[in-house]
Amino acid sequence: MLFTGSEESAAVALVDCNNFYVSCERAFDPSLAHRPVVVLSNNDGCVIARSEEAKQLGIGMGTPFFKCRQQIIRYNIRVFSSNYALYGDMSARVMEILRRFSPHMEEYSIDEAFLECPRTPGSCSAEWALRLRGQVALCTGIPVAVGIASTKTLAKVAARAAKKNPGFAGVCELAAQGDIDSALAGVAVEDVWGIGRRYAGMLRRNGIITARDLTRADDGWVRRSMTVRGLRTVMELRGTSCFGIEDAPPAPRSILSSRSFGSPVGDPAALREALADYISTAAEKLRRRGMLASAMQVFITTGAHGAEPSHSAALTLALPQPLSATPELIRHGLTGFERLYRTGVCYRKAGVVLTALQEARARQPVLFGSSAADERGVRFMKAVDVINARWGCGAVSFAAPSKAARAWRMHRRFMSGRYTTCWSELPLVRA
DNA sequence: TCTGGGGTCCTAGGACCC
DNA sequence: TCTGGGGTCCTAGGACCC
Numbered sequence: 001m002l003f004t005g006s007e008e009s010a011a012v013a014l015v016d017c018n019n020f021y022v023s024c025e026r027a028f029d030p031s032l033a034h035r036p037v038v039v040l041s042n043n044d045g046c047v048i049a050r051s052e053e054a055k056q057l058g059i060g061m062g063t064p065f066f067k068c069r070q071q072i073i074r075y076n077i078r079v080f081s082s083n084y085a086l087y088g089d090m091s092a093r094v095m096e097i098l099r100r101f102s103p104h105m106e107e108y109s110i111d112e113a114f115l116e117c118p119r120t121p122g123s124c125s126a127e128w129a130l131r132l133r134g135q136v137a138l139c140t141g142i143p144v145a146v147g148i149a150s151t152k153t154l155a156k157v158a159a160r161a162a163k164k165n166p167g168f169a170g171v172c173e174l175a176a177q178g179d180i181d182s183a184l185a186g187v188a189v190e191d192v193w194g195i196g197r198r199y200a201g202m203l204r205r206n207g208i209i210t211a212r213d214l215t216r217a218d219d220g221w222v223r224r225s226m227t228v229r230g231l232r233t234v235m236e237l238r239g240t241s242c243f244g245i246e247d248a249p250p251a252p253r254s255i256l257s258s259r260s261f262g263s264p265v266g267d268p269a270a271l272r273e274a275l276a277d278y279i280s281t282a283a284e285k286l287r288r289r290g291m292l293a294s295a296m297q298v299f300i301t302t303g304a305h306g307a308e309p310s311h312s313a314a315l316t317l318a319l320p321q322p323l324s325a326t327p328e329l330i331r332h333g334l335t336g337f338e339r340l341y342r343t344g345v346c347y348r349k350a351g352v353v354l355t356a357l358q359e360a361r362a363r364q365p366v367l368f369g370s371s372a373a374d375e376r377g378v379r380f381m382k383a384v385d386v387i388n389a390r391w392g393c394g395a396v397s398f399a400a401p402s403k404a405a406r407a408w409r410m411h412r413r414f415m416s417g418r419y420t421t422c423w424s425e426l427p428l429v430r431a
Numbered sequence: 432t433c434t435g436g437g438g439t440c441c442t443a444g445g446a447c448c449c
Numbered sequence: 450t451c452t453g454g455g456g457t458c459c460t461a462g463g464a465c466c467c
Contacts, residue, residue, distance in 0.1 A: 045435055
């Protein structure tokens with residue numbers, strides 16, 4: 001191999017936590033080892049994480065809970081509601097360890113990170129990956145797979161191979177073209193990163209079945225039928241890097257907070273209460289990012305399931321000035337709600353999206369109105385955030401009072417403890 | 432009875448401008 | 450019948466990700 005200095009691009013590693021949510025539960029409950037375990041989405045709606053044992057029993061990703069309940073009982077599968085306080089904290093611990101292994105790292109999702117492989121003389125990438133894997137396991141108890149290749153998309157393929165082959169010890173490096181080709185021939189086109197259900201169907205109808213077939217497709221055709229994103233994916237599979245490692249994540253462009261209700265809700269007072277709650281959550285996230293929103297979208301929907309006619313309504317509101325204060329955002333949001341709500345309709349879900357975001361620092365002073373009142377508002381919200389950080393979320397909250405039963409609150413019937421983020425729920429160890 | 436939530440990017444098409 | 454051309458900005462919708 002001829003090295004040509006700057007043209008030689010560094011290898012990319014994808015570190016992927018195995019069955020992350022299940023692994024988090026197992027880290028605090030050793031009795032779950034080697035047993036089938038699943039974790040459910042919000043509202044205990046569908047299966048979003050499965051242990052290997054559960055996968056082998058045929059529990060599919062995304063299966064609604066009510067559809068696999070019989071299987072769960074029959075095979076004595078352990079079930080958990082999703083515990084994001086726990087998973088988020090465990091993720092932060094894993095990421096902190098990974099950061100020690102590379103100067104360039106992108107936190108890609110709650111359970112994945114892309115790292116630039118440091119090129120240390122005399123030490124190969126696979127050894128580096130094994131050390132990294134050992135550290136994460138030692139410090140957090142979370143098993144990870146590592147895939148190494150010249151592009152992110154190929155690193156994804158490598159990580160899959162690392163998980164699938166027990167002989168690989170959780171690490172797979174794809175470097176030689178022959179290895180890459182045979183790996184791609186074994187990957188179905190729908191399993192390629194960036195190819196979803198729609199594109200996969202279209203590709204299959206055109207005789208493109210595997211990732212290897214895709215590398216041989218015509219560029220112009222790919223560009224026309226799958227946009228430039230699709231073409232970039234194809235280039236990446238061929239070894240040309242198109243997606244860089246983004247170590248400084250760009251500021252978010254929108255912030256969303258929404259929930260499906262525990263049970264359908266028709267009472268407008270209860271809907272207002274739910275919406276106010278979601279707006280509070282979104283506003284808190286907004287302030288934590290040091291940002292302001294100039295527009296918000298409110299929506300309510302009956303959902304597409306069941307025989308009843310579905311009704312979805314959404315409204316985008318331009319705010320009079322960039323805001324982050326919860327009470328004002330609630331006031332505007334509820335004004336929007338009044339225009340959306342239809343009497344007699346039972347809704348299943350509501351939410352809010354904050355958009356047209358900007359840095360709070362870059363804020364223009366208000367032309368009309370009092371900046372002193374503004375200042376007071378900012379100090380007030382800061383105080384509320386501090387209290388909630390100290391005493392737990394919801395210690396101080398903004399009410400849109402309702403006498404209605406809290407039917408909209410989500411179901412979480414199988415919740416484990418917040419072992420790492422709440423003093424009263426620390427795990428007990430017996431001698 | 433019971434089907435998640437939170438994001439990004441890209442394109443097409445319309446409004447609007449000169 | 451004919452009815453400019455070129456550009457920007459915005460939004461909705463569709464695709465994707467975990």
